[in-house]
Amino acid sequence: MLRRILFIAANTFRETIRNKILYAILAFALFVIGMTFFLADLSVGDFARIIADVGLASIHIFGVIMAVFLGINLISNEVDRKTIYILLSKPVRRFEFIFGKTLGLSVTLLLTTLAMATVLFLVHLSYRYGGRAEVGIFIASAGIYMELVLLTCLASLFSTFTTSVLSAIFTLSLFLVGHLTDYLYVLGEQSKVAAVRWGSVFLFYLLPNLENFNWKNEVVYGGLKSFSILGWAAGYLAAYAACVLCLSCLLFARKDFK
Amino acid sequence: MTNSGRIIAIEGLTKSYPTGFWRIPFCVLSDLTCDVHENEIVGFLGPNGAGKTTTIKILNRLAFPDAGKVTLFGGQVRDGADVRRRIGFMPEQPYFYEYLTGGEFLRLCGQLCGMSRADTESRSSKLLARVGLSESRDTAIRKYSKGMMQRLGLAQALLHDPELVILDEPMSGLDPMGRMEVRGIIRDLKAGGKTVFFSSHILTDVEALCDRVIMLHKGRKVAEGRVEELIGTETLYIELVVSPILPADRLASAGIPPEAGYAQGPLHVLRAPDNGQANRWMAALLREGCSVHSCVPVKKRLEEIFMERVGGSAASGAAS
Numbered sequence: 001m002l003r004r005i006l007f008i009a010a011n012t013f014r015e016t017i018r019n020k021i022l023y024a025i026l027a028f029a030l031f032v033i034g035m036t037f038f039l040a041d042l043s044v045g046d047f048a049r050i051i052a053d054v055g056l057a058s059i060h061i062f063g064v065i066m067a068v069f070l071g072i073n074l075i076s077n078e079v080d081r082k083t084i085y086i087l088l089s090k091p092v093r094r095f096e097f098i099f100g101k102t103l104g105l106s107v108t109l110l111l112t113t114l115a116m117a118t119v120l121f122l123v124h125l126s127y128r129y130g131g132r133a134e135v136g137i138f139i140a141s142a143g144i145y146m147e148l149v150l151l152t153c154l155a156s157l158f159s160t161f162t163t164s165v166l167s168a169i170f171t172l173s174l175f176l177v178g179h180l181t182d183y184l185y186v187l188g189e190q191s192k193v194a195a196v197r198w199g200s201v202f203l204f205y206l207l208p209n210l211e212n213f214n215w216k217n218e219v220v221y222g223g224l225k226s227f228s229i230l231g232w233a234a235g236y237l238a239a240y241a242a243c244v245l246c247l248s249c250l251l252f253a254r255k256d257f258k
Numbered sequence: 259m260t261n262s263g264r265i266i267a268i269e270g271l272t273k274s275y276p277t278g279f280w281r282i283p284f285c286v287l288s289d290l291t292c293d294v295h296e297n298e299i300v301g302f303l304g305p306n307g308a309g310k311t312t313t314i315k316i317l318n319r320l321a322f323p324d325a326g327k328v329t330l331f332g333g334q335v336r337d338g339a340d341v342r343r344r345i346g347f348m349p350e351q352p353y354f355y356e357y358l359t360g361g362e363f364l365r366l367c368g369q370l371c372g373m374s375r376a377d378t379e380s381r382s383s384k385l386l387a388r389v390g391l392s393e394s395r396d397t398a399i400r401k402y403s404k405g406m407m408q409r410l411g412l413a414q415a416l417l418h419d420p421e422l423v424i425l426d427e428p429m430s431g432l433d434p435m436g437r438m439e440v441r442g443i444i445r446d447l448k449a450g451g452k453t454v455f456f457s458s459h460i461l462t463d464v465e466a467l468c469d470r471v472i473m474l475h476k477g478r479k480v481a482e483g484r485v486e487e488l489i490g491t492e493t494l495y496i497e498l499v500v501s502p503i504l505p506a507d508r509l510a511s512a513g514i515p516p517e518a519g520y521a522q523g524p525l526h527v528l529r530a531p532d533n534g535q536a537n538r539w540m541a542a543l544l545r546e547g548c549s550v551h552s553c554v555p556v557k558k559r560l561e562e563i564f565m566e567r568v569g570g571s572a573a574s575g576a577a578s
Contacts, residue, residue, distance in 0.1 A: 003369075007366065007369040011355070011366055015357055019357075081353050082352075083354060084320075085318075086349065086353075089319070089342065089347035089349075090342060090367060092339075092370055257315065257321060
C-alpha cells in the first residue's frame with residue numbers, strides 16, 4: 001500500500017515539476033523576494049525588518065497561489081482528462097490515489113518554499129546595513145509550508161466533488177476565513193445569545209485556524225529563535241489534514257466516473 | 259480457476275445516472291445478466307448509448323451499480339488489489355499523462371501492478387515492439403497520434419500479463435494495419451489461455467474474432483450467444499455472377515426478373531431467392547450463351563443480426 005502511495009506521489013511530483021506555470025510563479029516569487037534587497041533602501045527605519053516582513057509575505061502569497069492553483073487541479077484534472085481510468089483499474093485503492101496525489105504536491109511545495117526561504121535568507125544575510133543570518137526565516141517558512149499543506153488537502157477535498165473554479169473559490173475562502181477564526185471566537189464570547197456563543201465555538205473548531213502557522217511577526221521583531229514552536233503546529237496540521245483527507249477519501253470512494 | 263470457469267458473472271445489473279438540474283435518474287443499464295467464460299473472446303455490441311461503456315466501467319470499479327451483482331474470478335468486484343492484478347483494462351480513447359514518455363508510463367503501470375523493475379522493462383520492450391511503438395518509447399506522450407495512444411493503451415493493459423483483458427473499443431482510431439495487428443494480438447491472447455472481453459462497433463472484427471457476442475440496446479440485453487448460433491444456417495439468397503451483361507428483355511425471356519440483378523463492371527450479379535431458382539436461372543443463362551463465374555449461397559452476417567435485434571428492440575421500445 002505504502003509503495004503504491006509513494007509511486008503515485010512520485011508521479012504527481014514529476015507532473016508538477018514539469019508544469020511550466022509553476023516555474024513562472026516561482027520565478028516571479030524569487031524575483032519579488034530578491035527585490036526586497038532594494039526595497040529596504042527606499043524605506044525608513046529597520047531595513048532588515050523590512051526585508052523579512054516583505055519577503056515572508058511574498059513567500060506566503062506566492063505559496064498560496066501555487067498550493068491553490070496546483071491543488072484544485074490535483075484530482076479534477078485526472079478525472080477530466082480520464083487518466084484516472086487507467087490508474088484506478090490497476091491494483092490501486094482510491095484512498096491510496098488521494099494520499100499519493102496530496103503527498104506528491106506537498107513535496108513540490110516543500111521544495112518551492114525552501115527555495116524562496118533560502119533566497120530570502122541570503123538577501124537578509126547580505127544586506128549591507130545590519131544584515132544577519134536570520135534562522136527565524138526558515139522557522140516562519142516552515143509555518144507557511146504547513147499552511148500550504150493544509151490548503152492543498154482542502155483544495156483536493158473540494159476537487160473530489162466540484163469544478164476547478166468552485167474548488168479555487170472554496171479554498172481561497174477558507175484561506176481568508178482561516179486567518180480570522182480567532183476573531184470569530186472573540187465575537188462569540190462577546191455575544192449574550194447562547195446559540196451564537198455555541199455556534200461561534202463550533203465554527204472556531206470546525207474551520208482551519210491558519211494563524212496557528214503564522215510566526216511572521218515574531219521573526220520580524222526578532223522573537224522567534226527556536227524550532228520547538230513547530231511541534232504544536234505540526235500536531236495541529238497532522239490532525240486537521242487527517243480529517244480532511246479522510247473526508248476526501250469517503251467522498252471519493254463511491255464516486256462514479258461518467 | 260473459478261467455479262464453472264466463469265471469469266465474469268453479471269447478474270441483474272442496473273445503473274442510472276442523475277441528469278439535469280433536478281437530477282432525474284436516467285437508466286443506462288437495466289437488469290443485465292450475462293457471463294464470460296475462461297479462454298473465451300466475447301464481443302460486447304450495441305449502438306452508442308447502449309450501456310457498453312457503463313458496464314465496462316462497473317467491471318473496473320470506475321462506476322458502481324444501483325442494483326445487481328458483478329463477480330470477477332468468483333469474487334466480488336470490490337475485492338480490490340488481488341483481483342485487479344489479474345485484469346488488464348484499456349478504456350475507450352485512452353488518455354495518458356502527457357508529460358511522460360511511453361516508456362515512463364509503462365514503468366509507472368508496472369510499479370502500480372507490483373512488478374519488479376526488470377520484469378517491467380522486459381515486458382515493456384516486448385509489448386512496445388508488439389504494438390509497433392518501440393521507436394517511440396522515449397517520445398513524450400503529448401506527441402503521440404491517436405493511433406499511437408490506442409497502441410500504448412493496449413500495451414499498458416497487457417503489461418502485467420493479466421488473465422482477463424477488458425478492452426473498450428480497441429479498434430477505434432486505428433488504421434487498417436493497426437486493426438489487423440490488434441486482431442492478431444487478441445487471437446494471440448486467446449491462444450495463450452487468456453480471456454478477452456471487448457466492446458466494438460466494427461462488426462466484421464467482432465464476427466471474425468469472437469467466440470460469443472452479447473448485444474445491448476438501451477441498457478437491455480437483446481441477444482447473447484455464439485456467433486455461429488446467432489448467424490444460423492439460413493441462406494439469404496444465392497448470388498450468381500455471370501458475363502456478359504444481359505439486357506432486360508433477354509433476362510425476361512430467360513425467365514429472370516430484371517430487378518433481380520445489377521451490373522458490376524463487365525459482370526452481371528444476380529440474386530436468386532433459393533436453390534431451385536438458382537438452378538433454373540443458371541440453366542437459362544447458359545442457354546443464352548453466358549459464362550457463370552461463381553454461384554455462392556449468401557448467409558446472414560452479424561451486421562444483419564445486429565440490425566434486426568437492435569431495430570426490433572427500438573421498435574418495441576417505441577411501441578411501449
